[in-house]
Amino acid sequence: xxxxxxxxxxxxxxxxxxxxxxxxxxxxxxxxxxxxxxxxxxxxxxxxxxxxxxxxxxxxxxxxxxxxxxxxxxxxxxxxxxxxxxxxxxxxxxxxxxxxxxxxxxxxxxxxxxxxxxxxxxxxxxxxxxxxxxxxxxxxxxxxxxxxxxxxxxxxxxxxxxxxxxxxxxxxxxxxxxxxxxxxxxxxxxxxxxxxxxxxxxxxxxxxxxxxxxxxx
Amino acid sequence: xxxxxxxxxxxxxxxxxxxxxxxxxxxxxxxxxxxxxxxxxxxxxxxxxxxxxxxxxxxxxxxxxxxxxxxxxxxxxxxxxxxxxxxxxxxxxxxxxxxxxxxxxxxxxxxxxxxxxx
Numbered sequence: 001x002x003x004x005x006x007x008x009x010x011x012x013x014x015x016x017x018x019x020x021x022x023x024x025x026x027x028x029x030x031x032x033x034x035x036x037x038x039x040x041x042x043x044x045x046x047x048x049x050x051x052x053x054x055x056x057x058x059x060x061x062x063x064x065x066x067x068x069x070x071x072x073x074x075x076x077x078x079x080x081x082x083x084x085x086x087x088x089x090x091x092x093x094x095x096x097x098x099x100x101x102x103x104x105x106x107x108x109x110x111x112x113x114x115x116x117x118x119x120x121x122x123x124x125x126x127x128x129x130x131x132x133x134x135x136x137x138x139x140x141x142x143x144x145x146x147x148x149x150x151x152x153x154x155x156x157x158x159x160x161x162x163x164x165x166x167x168x169x170x171x172x173x174x175x176x177x178x179x180x181x182x183x184x185x186x187x188x189x190x191x192x193x194x195x196x197x198x199x200x201x202x203x204x205x206x207x208x209x210x211x212x213x214x215x216x217x
Numbered sequence: 218x219x220x221x222x223x224x225x226x227x228x229x230x231x232x233x234x235x236x237x238x239x240x241x242x243x244x245x246x247x248x249x250x251x252x253x254x255x256x257x258x259x260x261x262x263x264x265x266x267x268x269x270x271x272x273x274x275x276x277x278x279x280x281x282x283x284x285x286x287x288x289x290x291x292x293x294x295x296x297x298x299x300x301x302x303x304x305x306x307x308x309x310x311x312x313x314x315x316x317x318x319x320x321x322x323x324x325x326x327x328x329x330x331x332x333x334x335x
Contacts, residue, residue, distance in 0.1 A: 015297075015300075039293050039294075039296075039297045040290065043289070043292075043293050
């Protein structure tokens with residue numbers, strides 16, 4: 001058996017809140033978690049709609065059925081052919097971001113890279129690998145119910161991580177971003193001298209409207 | 218005094234969620250329908266209607282948490298259907314414009330005098 005790979009043209013989608021023809025100064029690239037779909041994920045961000053802000057929710061390139069075919073969800077990657085999947089979604093996010101900038105007719109906006117759960121690792125890798133973003137690649141990185149991916153060498157990427165404004169948001173009953181995982185991440189960040197803040201809220205592995213509003217202020 | 222306090226707090230024991238406001242979902246479905254979503258995005262609009270009906274049934278059964286969740290989902294589906302319909306309308310307008318330009322070009326080419334050799 002031989003394995004072959006090739007690049008194919010496919011249709012992907014992203015959804016947005018906000019008017020690209022308006023006075024857009026800030027763009028949130030918000031990546032959903034495993035098993036979610038962009039339209040339902042984006043609805044949480046209605047709470048932070050504002051004339052100067054666009055929220056962009058790309059959808060993971062791999063969709064699949066959940067709950068005995070009752071629901072559809074999307075994923076950014078699995079461990080199968082993971083490097084190719086990472087390359088694919090980095091290219092996808094670059095294309096989305098460029099498309100959005102084109103619509104807003106701006107060459108520069110304040111970029112907030114936001115990732116929930118699996119989406120957190122996704123946006124972090126995008127910032128680390130994208131050839132399209134500047135230095136630093138974003139103005140802020142928000143990891144909600146998530147930590148930096150294990151394959152992101154903090155020392156190698158310390159320069160931009162120190163400039164990007166890193167925020168970890170976690171519910172105190174988050175079953176994935178557990179207190180132990182967050183504590184481990186905090187220690188790693190301190191050792192690498194990467195400034196960060198941790199925002200905790202009373203809740204599980206989910207978004208919280210009030211916390212989201214506070215982040216957006 | 219104790220009786221008054223008991224009466225005041227009696228309503229607090231096992232307080233239930235209020236019935237959800239379904240009007241936003243209902244409006245979103247109506248707007249999607251009016252925007253042509255039944256042709257441009259029939260499946261998405263159907264999902265919205267089905268979830269709304271499920272939300273209404275859940276509300277009738279006083280399962281207000283489920284009703285709120287389903288109404289929320291129905292609203293998102295309806296908004297997505299409307300967005301697809303608007304996109305389809307815009308694409309149709311672009312195609313129409315392209316066709317008009319093509320016809321105009323043909324007309325211009327036909328009306329140009331042919332340059333015969335001398």
